[in-house]
Amino acid sequence: AQSVSQHNHHVILSEAASLELGCNYSYGGTVNLFWYVQYPGQHLQLLLKYFSGDPLVKGIKGFEAEFIKSKFSFNLRKPSVQWSDTAEYFCAASGGSYIPTFGRGTSLIVHP
Amino acid sequence: EAQVTQNPRYLITVTGKKLTVTCSQNMNHEYMSWYRQDPGLGLRQIYYSMNVEVTDKGDVPEGYKVSRKEKRNFPLILESPSPNQTSLYFCASSLTGPSTDTQYFGPGTRLTVL
Numbered sequence: 001a002q003s004v005s006q007h008n009h010h011v012i013l014s015e016a017a018s019l020e021l022g023c024n025y026s027y028g029g030t031v032n033l034f035w036y037v038q039y040p041g042q043h044l045q046l047l048l049k050y051f052s053g054d055p056l057v058k059g060i061k062g063f064e065a066e067f068i069k070s071k072f073s074f075n076l077r078k079p080s081v082q083w084s085d086t087a088e089y090f091c092a093a094s095g096g097s098y099i100p101t102f103g104r105g106t107s108l109i110v111h112p
Numbered sequence: 113e114a115q116v117t118q119n120p121r122y123l124i125t126v127t128g129k130k131l132t133v134t135c136s137q138n139m140n141h142e143y144m145s146w147y148r149q150d151p152g153l154g155l156r157q158i159y160y161s162m163n164v165e166v167t168d169k170g171d172v173p174e175g176y177k178v179s180r181k182e183k184r185n186f187p188l189i190l191e192s193p194s195p196n197q198t199s200l201y202f203c204a205s206s207l208t209g210p211s212t213d214t215q216y217f218g219p220g221t222r223l224t225v226l
Binding site for chain 2: 006009032034036042043044045046049051090092094095097098099100102103104105
């Protein structure tokens with residue numbers, strides 16, 4: 001069965017700390033990968049996505065993610081977080097079907 | 113402005129009282145879907161639609177119905193709501209489908225079934 005695992009459910013950081021959120025997927029065949037962010041009280045919006053090509057993907061607000069096929073991973077990174085990055089982050093994977101799979105989400109709290 | 117809208121944003125109802133949550137997109141997207149978000153479970157897809165009059169079950173379709181009579185609208189219907197359907201619901205759309213396109217999400221509908 002297809003699955004997406006996010007290992008960090010709750011992360012608390014201070015401003016300027018570096019961030020890495022783990023995401024592993026289990027999919028047969030070609031997979032497209034996404035990171036979405038949900039700020040408090042808001043809807044989900046896309047941070048970045050990987051379909052093919054350069055495995056290091058840069059998204060909005062200074063986020064990036066690296067696709068490592070051998071590890072079935074797509075970890076999200078940011079070198080220096082800000083208080084405004086406080087949000088819930090979802091990794092998602094989509095193969096050939098119309099039903100994408102989302103991870104359980106990681107709640108990030110950044111202290112000023 | 114390109115957007116997905118949902119109504120109502122908040123709804124409290126009682127068990128068994130039929131309700132409809134509307135969803136509309138103005139981007140001429142073919143693909144639309146409904147998700148529910150529950151703590152610790154992330155987002156799970158309820159139903160999706162690939163085009164007008166074409167709908168299919170997602171991962172958790174039990175207790176829900178949908179229809180797609182027009183391209184822009186994709187209402188979610190709970191014929192007989194139960195407390196286990198208390199959740200946060202999101203509608204989403206994309207040009208052709210989640211495998212190749214970004215999904216755009218609505219603002220969410222927080223439903224409480226007493």
